[in-house]
Amino acid sequence: MLTLSSDQKKIYQEATALWGVEFLRGMIHEEYGEYLVAENHYFNRNRCTEDDLVEEVADVMVTMFQLALLLGETEVLEVMQRKIVRLGERVAQANPQWKEG
């Protein structure tokens, strides 16, 4: 099961307390936009490096974890875990020789 460390939670909670949900929503939109541009530049146009793409993936994940904490960390992580298990089932179905773990 994925979890957030107490240090991560403390930082995310303080950021939300300082700047609020509307600011977070704006950051999510901004970071997703940056990710989409970087993804297109990396895969289709060779106009950014893998490091640039990694940077934008990390930015999106940070905003998503901050939102997950706001919505309920346990609930979001449980749903995420269910979806990962479902993905594993689909992979196993598509490739019967594949085994988890």
Ligand SMILES: [Mg+2]
């Ligand atoms: Mg960014």
